[in-house]
Amino acid sequence: xxxxxAAAGIAPANGGAWLQPVALExxxxxxxxxxxxxxxRSAMDLSADVAMVGMGASVALAGVTIxxxxxxxxxxxxxxxxxxxxxALVLYRDTDPPALPQPRPTDALTRLxxxxxxxxxGGLAIVADxxxxxxxxxxxxxxxxxxxxxxxxxxxxxxxSAAKRLLEAPAPLVADVDVGTEVxxxxxxxxIGILRGARRADEYLLYSAHWDSFxxxxxxxxDEICNGAVDxxxxxxxxxxxxxxxxxxxxxxxxxxxxxxxxxxxGLAGSRQYARTPVAPLDRTVVAFNLDVIALYERGNTVxxxxxxxxxxxxxxxxxxxxxxxxxxxxxxxxxVVRSSDAWSLLMAGVPSFILSGAIxxxxxxxxxxxxxxxxxxxxxxxxxxxxxPMGGAAEE
Numbered sequence: 001x002x003x004x005x006a007a008a009g010i011a012p013a014n015g016g017a018w019l020q021p022v023a024l025e026x027x028x029x030x031x032x033x034x035x036x037x038x039x040x041r042s043a044m045d046l047s048a049d050v051a052m053v054g055m056g057a058s059v060a061l062a063g064v065t066i067x068x069x070x071x072x073x074x075x076x077x078x079x080x081x082x083x084x085x086x087x088a089l090v091l092y093r094d095t096d097p098p099a100l101p102q103p104r105p106t107d108a109l110t111r112l113x114x115x116x117x118x119x120x121x122g123g124l125a126i127v128a129d130x131x132x133x134x135x136x137x138x139x140x141x142x143x144x145x146x147x148x149x150x151x152x153x154x155x156x157x158x159x160x161s162a163a164k165r166l167l168e169a170p171a172p173l174v175a176d177v178d179v180g181t182e183v184x185x186x187x188x189x190x191x192i193g194i195l196r197g198a199r200r201a202d203e204y205l206l207y208s209a210h211w212d213s214f215x216x217x218x219x220x221x222x223d224e225i226c227n228g229a230v231d232x233x234x235x236x237x238x239x240x241x242x243x244x245x246x247x248x249x250x251x252x253x254x255x256x257x258x259x260x261x262x263x264x265x266x267g268l269a270g271s272r273q274y275a276r277t278p279v280a281p282l283d284r285t286v287v288a289f290n291l292d293v294i295a296l297y298e299r300g301n302t303v304x305x306x307x308x309x310x311x312x313x314x315x316x317x318x319x320x321x322x323x324x325x326x327x328x329x330x331x332x333x334x335x336x337v338v339r340s341s342d343a344w345s346l347l348m349a350g351v352p353s354f355i356l357s358g359a360i361x362x363x364x365x366x367x368x369x370x371x372x373x374x375x376x377x378x379x380x381x382x383x384x385x386x387x388x389x390p391m392g393g394a395a396e397e
Contacts, residue, residue, distance in 0.1 A: 001211060001260050004240045005193040009247040013194035013257060013279045020190040022262050022273045026142040027053040031180035032156070036066065036166060036173055044165070049132075050124060051139035052156030054179040059154055061177040064089045064121055068167050071097045084118045089154070089175055091163050094125035102309040102330075105348065107339050109267075113150040122154035122177065126163045142184070144266035146273055154179055188212075190270050191260040192279055193243060198251040204280045206257040206288040206351070207242055208271065208342050209235035210264030214379065223381040230373065230383050234295035236260060238394060242291075254286065261342050265379075271345035282346075287313070288353035290343040296359050297369045297393040302327045304360030304367075306334045307343055311352040324396065333360040333367065358393045 002018045012018040032052045036044045067084065069092030084090060092115070094108045106114075108125065115123045127135050135157050145151065154177055166173060191211070197203065213228025227233070243258045257280060261270030275282070290306075303321045308314055308330030321328035337360055338344055346353035359370040369390075377383045 001191045001236065001240070005191070005243055005258065008240075008244040010193035010195055010243050010258060013192040015279070018191055018193065020192055020274065020277070020279065022188050022190055022270050023147050024186050024188060024263060024266065024269055025145050025147065026184045026186070026266075027145065028142040028182040028184075029053050029139040029156075029179070030182050031178070033178040034158075034175060036175045038173060039170055046158070046162050046166075049159040049162035050156055051136040052122075052124070052154055052177070052179045053139060053143055053181045054154050055151070057181055057183060059177070059179045059181070061089070061121055061154060061175070063174045064177065066091065066166060066173040066175055069093075069115070069123070071095075084115065084120045087119055087121045089122040089124065089177065090115050090120045091124050091126055091158060091167065103335060103338050105310065107344065107348070109149060109151070109272075110348065112152060112155055116150050116152045120152050122152050122156075124156050124158040124163075126160050127157045128160050132157065132159045142182075144263060144269055146269050148273075148276055188262040188270070190262055190274055192274075193258040194279075195243070195246050195252070195256045195258075197253050197255040199253040201255050202284060203254045204257050204285045205252070205254050206259055206280075206285050206346070206353075207239055207291065208259040208261055208288060208346075209239040209291040210261045210270065210342055211236050212262050212265055212270075213383075214265060217379070218381055221381070226379060226381055227384050229385045230296055230389070231293050231378060232264070232291075233385075234293065234389075234394065235291035238291045238294050255280070257285075264342055268340075268342055268345050271342035275345045275349035275351075278349075282349055282351050285346075285351045288343065288346040288351050290341055290346075290353065290355045292341055292355060292357075293359055293370070293373075294357070294394040294397060295389045295391055296373055298390045299358075299392040299396045300326070301358030301367070301393060302329050302361030303397075304334045304337075304355075304357045304362075305330045306338050306341060306355035306357070306360070307347060307353060308334065310347055313352050313354070317354070317356065327361075329361055331360075331362050333362075333370070356397055358397065 069090040214226035217226035263269035
């Protein structure tokens with residue numbers, strides 16, 4: 001990436017350096033004990049219904065009060081209540097309330113941070129029974145955090161049926177919690193280049209794409225490597241081409257930043273680090289565009305608009321889509337993608353940030369290809385460079 005940027009005439013952006021270090025900490029669950037006592041002193045052992053990690057290798061909480069946090073962030077939610085400040089263990093929903101017209105400007109980590117700042121010692125997200133085993137697997141494989149994340153001493157998930165038993169039981173409930181966690185620290189890097197603007201160099205446009213995938217992801221199988229050709233070598237290649245095109249064309253008025261993030265697949269860690277330690281002031285970053293999964297569909301599909309309704313830019317993109325005789329839309333697929341992309345990290349930091357993609361429009365030319373990709377190749381060894389990969393949609397975007 002650095003070689004291609006330098007050859008194109010792009011300069012390093014991080015104080016003369018290409019690389020921005022991103023410290024990562026992987027926390028793997030090694031053991032979890034969760035025993036709840038009711039007012040009559042009877043005990044419920046729900047250890048099989050939770051998955052947890054702790055801030056340290058061994059964490060024990062004795063007699064911690066359990067409270068219902070509801071949808072954290074809503075008016076009257078438990079992180080504002082006095083019993084949270086006393087050091088409670090909060091059961092909460094880490095999804096949006098039903099029938100919300102658009103995603104709230106919050107996510108699982110910001111909800112955990114709200115609980116931690118209010119004094120909660122632990123937070124357990126309530127997870128539907130049919131999704132629990134899949135979510136638990138992430139705790140076995142390891143949750144990735146960055147040191148500046150604010151989280152309670154214990155974080156985890158609880159099976160919905162078990163949470164229902166607790167929340168319907170007589171209060172007060174207290175729990176004894178013991179968590180064993182393996183903590184592994186490592187450092188990766190974002191790559192950041194800049195093309196200085198001709199007239200307003202202290203204002204910035206930002207283009208991003210994540211360069212990471214999974215590497216060895218299926219040990220023991222004939223093909224064990226998840227190459228990530230579409231997700232997201234295609235976006236990385238697209239960003240390199242944008243850098244080359246900008247550098248060889250007329251110098252833009254504003255400066256242009258090219259941000260290649262690490263650890264997107266590990267919870268948007270690279271983009272979250274950039275949002276907390278940006279190389280250019282966020283309040284002077286006019287807009288950010290994220291490229292992800294671009295080589296997948298042909299021209300002419302409706303334009304899925306990730307970030308719709310969250311800033312005042314919607315009308316701008318409506319004009320652009322109309323100019324291509326296409327429809328701009330924000331359907332269920334765009335809502336599914338918004339919190340799982342690097343665009344979200346910048347949105348949460350106050351920068352208008354978007355993905356515009358035919359892959360997640362509702363038209364069959366893109367949407368069906370995306371759904372087929374999710375079902376057959378996404379995060380699997382089959383995500384390889386194929387001669388059949390269509391490029392028309394990427395060129396049009």
